[in-house]
Amino acid sequence: MRLETLRGTTWSAVFASARRAIGDDVMIVRTQSLRGADGSVFLEVQAAAARDLDAFRRRLEPRPAPAVRAKGRPYTIALVGPTGAGKTTTLAKLAVHPTAFGGRRVGFVSLDTYRAGALEQLQAYADVAGIPLEVVHDARDVDAAKQRLAACDVVLIDTPGRGPRTATADRAWRQLLARLAPDEVHLVVPATLRLDLVAAARDAFAAGEATHLLVTKCDETPEDTGLADLALHLDLPLRWITDGQDVPTDLHPGSSRVLASLGRLSAAAAPDRALATMAAS
Ligand SMILES: Nc1nc2c(ncn2[C@@H]2O[C@H](COP(=O)(O)OP(=O)(O)OP(=O)(O)O)[C@@H](O)[C@H]2O)c(=O)[nH]1
Ligand SMILES: [Mg+2]
Structure with a gap:
């Protein structure tokens, strides 16, 4: 636009x-x-x-996530994105928030077998919420994980956050993700991500695969400044945003927040105005 x-x-x-x-x-x-x-x-x-x-x-405006199993199998959603963007925390929120998948039969799959402590983090959420967690190390684990989670309504997939330079070289977890054939792939980016790095993040983590945008850490940008810029740059439907660390409360429907923030462009999107504003202060 x-x-x-x-x-x-x-x-x-x-x-x-x-x-x-x-x-x-x-x-x-x-x-x-x-x-x-x-x-x-x-x-x-x-x-x-x-x-x-x-x-x-x-x-x-995305279509609502199906509330029940689609096509006789769990509806499967993967979160991908840069390191520390909030993927694992958001996964936990989605699993239990009443307006997301709380009350449904949810299963977790983790492809993050790289970072020390990553599995423990998701396992802790899974234990608290009583959610089965399958860890997929290689292609042989994929079918077994699918079978064990076959009775779930929704399967949520956690992926590793690697720096963009390593991500392009890192084919292994992407191939596993492809075999899991998610119905939706949400590119998770923090609201604080610099606009000139947004396209690189998309290309590194979800080139051609991302079906949705999920913006985290909106609490770190006053009045959602720049939220609309991200959405404009990435041009993807956006169902959820997050604005805090609390699980599950800090998860909200996203598109209305983005539209409301349309008038509050970030300084990066309007450098001339930023200069004028600085001169005025
Ligand atoms: N302020 C704020 N912090 C958040 C939000 N979501 C997640 N965090 C915090 O961000 C940090 C990283 O969150 P994770 O969920 O581990 O991020 P990740 O993308 O899974 O990280 P990697 O697996 O290392 O790539 C944690 O301290 C979270 O509590 C949010 O909406 N707002
Ligand atoms: Mg993680």
């Missing part, structure tokens, strides 16, 4: 520029007045075409 930033000294002039730039179905997403370095005040809007905003909203 194309978001235009327009400035002027009167609102009527700025709105007229927005209409000229975008056309008659212009929608104003955000307005603010700023003070330049020389003390002069100028007005700024961000605008987009109404049809583009509507398309963004429709693209963002």
